[in-house]
Amino acid sequence: MQQKISLRLPVGYATNNDCIVENIAKSTGNKIHEIRGFYLLKKSIDARGKTIWVNLMVNAFINEPFHQRELLAFSFKDVNTASKKCVIIGGGPAGIFAALQLLELGVKPIILERGQDVRTRRRDLALLNKKGILNPESNYCFGEGGAGTYSDGKLYTRSSKRGNIDRILNLFVHFGADENILFEAHPHIGTNKLPHIITAMRKHIMDCGGEFHFNKKVTDITLVHDEIKSIQTADRDTFSSDSYILATGHSARDIFTLLHKKHIEIIAKGxxxxxxxxxxxxxxxxxxxxxxxxxxxxxxxxxxxxxxxxxxxxxxxxxxxxxxxxxxxxxxxxxxxxxxxxxxxxxxxxxxxxxxxxxxxxxxxxxxxxxxxxxxxxxxxxxxxxxxxxxxxxxxxxxxxxxxxxxxxxxxxxxxxxxxxxxxxxxxxxxxxxxxxxxxxxxxxxxxxxxxxxxxxxxxxxxxxxxxxxxxxxxxxxxxxSRTSSPVRIPRNEQLLSHPQIKNLFPCGEGAGYAGGIVSAAMDGEKVALASYALTGK
Ligand SMILES: Cc1cc2nc3c(=O)[nH]c(=O)nc-3n(C[C@H](O)[C@H](O)[C@H](O)COP(=O)(O)OP(=O)(O)OC[C@H]3O[C@@H](n4cnc5c(N)ncnc54)[C@H](O)[C@@H]3O)c2cc1C
Structure with missing residues (x-):
């Protein structure tokens, strides 16, 4: 049988698998040889007292053959010939996870990102750091993966929707993150590893038939009555689709200004x-x-x-x-x-x-x-x-x-x-x-x-x-x-998640005021993708 067991061990014991097995046996009353293996479900460190304790939650295999942790499986569809498509403005965590969700639903995502791919972006960051030259379209906030790419990659959130968090963490693992993010109390990935994971996500989106365009800064929206008919980019390209996810982050001041100019309601927020x-x-x-x-x-x-x-x-x-x-x-x-x-x-x-x-x-x-x-x-x-x-x-x-x-x-x-x-x-x-x-x-x-x-x-x-x-x-x-969260909220209908004035516009992520951090932005991206599918996708 498999059993979840909580252990509280001093550091020396918690880092030694034999000691963990010994303690599992002690806690369940079994013999050591009956414990066939275990994997970690949770791990946290308690360093408040003189002794440093490690709190572990393990899944133990007792008198049952051990097998590795089962990771969540995802079924991304080939959307090359999909009849429905969705334009996503912004290739940060909200936009990328919206795209991945749409692939599972069989909708073709088209991501428009104002910035550069992660590799080119790295050069822009070097220029900024070493010479003080800023590229306003490619920097720590703008570019592939959004503000999350060259970050600490802390993956904790105040959100309590555990199921959704696990899904996001599993997606990170699916695209190359270390499995320890699934059980660490304070998981983080690090700036050196995030770009590879983001690149793998982008490649996968494109392999499935989705589109990911760089240097596509959205600068205008064409509205007919209560719907977006198309959007325009700075290089005079036009894109249209069944629905539009707006995931441009908290630093896209030109987007806030554009919406205001177009009389699309936005609200100042703390x-x-x-x-x-x-x-x-x-x-x-x-x-x-x-x-x-x-x-x-x-x-x-x-x-x-x-x-x-x-x-x-x-x-x-x-x-x-x-x-x-x-x-x-x-x-x-x-x-x-x-x-x-x-x-x-x-x-x-x-x-x-x-x-x-x-x-x-x-x-x-x-x-x-x-x-x-x-x-x-x-x-x-x-x-x-x-x-x-x-x-x-x-x-x-x-x-x-x-x-x-x-x-x-x-x-x-x-x-x-x-x-x-x-x-x-x-x-x-x-x-x-x-x-x-x-x-x-x-x-x-x-x-x-x-x-x-x-x-x-x-x-x-x-x-x-x-x-x-x-x-x-x-x-x-x-x-x-100063860029702690968005200074603007883009309202949305509580049930439909679309903008109250524009039925096929889905404000999303940190910039719209519905997330703060990588995981919550990713979760909001998924949520909005499902909502856009409910409106147009079936
Ligand atoms: C240095 C740094 C460190 C951070 N560390 C952490 C951390 O450790 N953990 C954590 O949880 N969070 C961290 N954050 C915050 C986190 O990155 C954001 O909360 C998260 O990225 C928000 O996701 P998002 O997709 O909503 O928006 P963003 O990540 O901001 O993505 C928005 C994207 O939209 C694009 N865009 C904007 N305007 C347009 C336009 N007009 N047309 C086309 N594209 C456009 C941008 O280029 C950008 O790529 C950090 C942020 C920074 C800057």
Whole structure:
């Protein structure tokens, strides 16, 4: 028989299969030879106490021949001659997983992606990092695989729809990800591996008869009554299909502007904005694991953290923490500075970075605009209000850095004490940093909450010594972390998932405000693909 068994073992035992078998036998009351094998269903590390424990959930084969984990099977159809097709605008996780779902339904997906394939994109990223030259169509947010490709590839989500999450993780494995993402508590893939997986997905979509076009930036939509008849691209191509999935991500400002211009309803929404913080990874390891336990164990992954507090009615929280990572320039336009983080699969860089952001609501921006006498601060529902605020802060940050994507930066304690940093610590951000008082870059309502938040986090993350905790001048802050989620929501009918005004338009993923992260965007892509099929596909 097969039995699911939970074990809690010290590190040394959890890494040794014989010890695991011994403990399975102990827990079930069987003899060791009766345990024919096992595979892991879940694994998490508990490093809160002096002893590091590993929590395992295993599927054990007792008096039954062992067989390997069964992966989910997918049946993608040949859609070369399919009668139904669906144009997908945007080749990020939402668009790609929508396409894969459509292949299973027998619908031909046609992906239009403004950016380049992963390989060409890598060259564009090198140019941006080393020379400060940005390609507005091919960067950390735009290009094959979307914002997810050159990311940390963390695959956890707050969504609780386990079945759907498993499907997404299995699809990643199907296209080349390591099986450990199926059982790790905090699975991640890494920037070095993601591009290969994304390429394999694209090749498969095309092998099945789907289309994947690069350098196809959608710039216009032709509407007839309540339907899209066709869409146009910057190079004057026209595409038409039965339905249109709009999965352009949170940085496609031209798409938000286009929809607004066409009187297609969009709504301003809150997001979060702040800085990216970077500590030496060793310091974070010491705080989280204690010095001795980390040094004694190769087993422990570079430590991460997840911090959140309420300050003056708004959330202040860590965002997209990257252990052993690199801070990246994630802007999509010249003259704007945006930072984000990524890490390789081994997370073996000497720095730990994370967004440290403050929740920003519409009323905060209205107040800010009024106080700063900004023109066009339309209090009565300007759908681009939050997007324009985000853009303003990014532009200010770019100017403060002095150009070429050099980031304005300050030491952590200096920031809270409003002191200019006379020197800056080493930092992973390749374009470089420029010492700047960040309270002159960020709006005051953000600054004040960040400062208060840092002090609260210091209490949670101390190493026991006053100077070596989280709150330290060894940490550097870079502005601006601003692309945390979309500043716009594109509404959709709750049941049909189509836009309330346009029956064959399906807003999807992070840009439309229905996802935050790779897995949730992928799940939304699948959901919307099914909805578009329900409308047109059968
Ligand atoms: C550096 C970095 C690190 C990240 N790390 C993680 C992480 O570790 N884990 C995680 O879960 N999430 C991470 N994220 C966030 C994650 O990548 C996004 O949440 C996710 O990619 C959103 O998916 P999406 O498909 O909705 O949109 P996107 O990934 O943004 O994809 C949208 C696509 O649409 C294309 N597009 C835009 N406009 C047009 C147009 N007009 N015409 C044609 N195509 C267009 C874009 O080029 C892009 O490829 C990270 C993001 C960045 C930038």
């Amino acid at each position: 997001f979060a904005l702040g800085v990216r913080i970077e500590h030496p990874q060793e310091l974070i390891n010491n705080i989280q694991y204690g010095k001795r336990s980390f040094a004694d164990n190769d087993y422990l992954p570079p430590a991460s953290y997840n911090l959140a507090e309420q300050v003056d009615g708004r959330g202040v929280f860590s965002f997209c923490m990257c252990p052993g990572g690199i801070i990246a320039p994630a802007a999509t336009n010249n003259g704007e500075l945006v930072v984000n983080g990524w890490s390789p699969s081994k997370r073996n860089n000497p720095y730990a970075n994370s967004g440290m952001v403050v929740q920003v609501e519409i009323e905060d921006v209205i107040k800010f605009n009024l106080a700063n006498k900004k023109p066009n601060s339309d209090i009565h529902g300007d759908p681009l209000l939050m997007m324009n605020f985000q853009k303003d802060v990014e532009e200010k940050s770019f100017a403060a850095g002095g150009g070429k994507f050099v980031a304005p930066a300050q030491r952590m304690i200096d920031f809270t004490e409003e002191k200019m940093s006379t020197s800056l610590p080493q930092c992973s951000y390749i374009p470089g940093v420029h010492s700047t008082p960040l309270n002159e870059v960020l709006p005051t309502f953000i600054n004040q909450r960040l400062k208060a938040g840092f002090k609260l986090f210091a209490q949670k993350m101390s190493s026991g010594k006053k100077q070596n905790g989280y709150f330290t001048n060894e940490a550097i802050l870079l502005a601006t972390e």
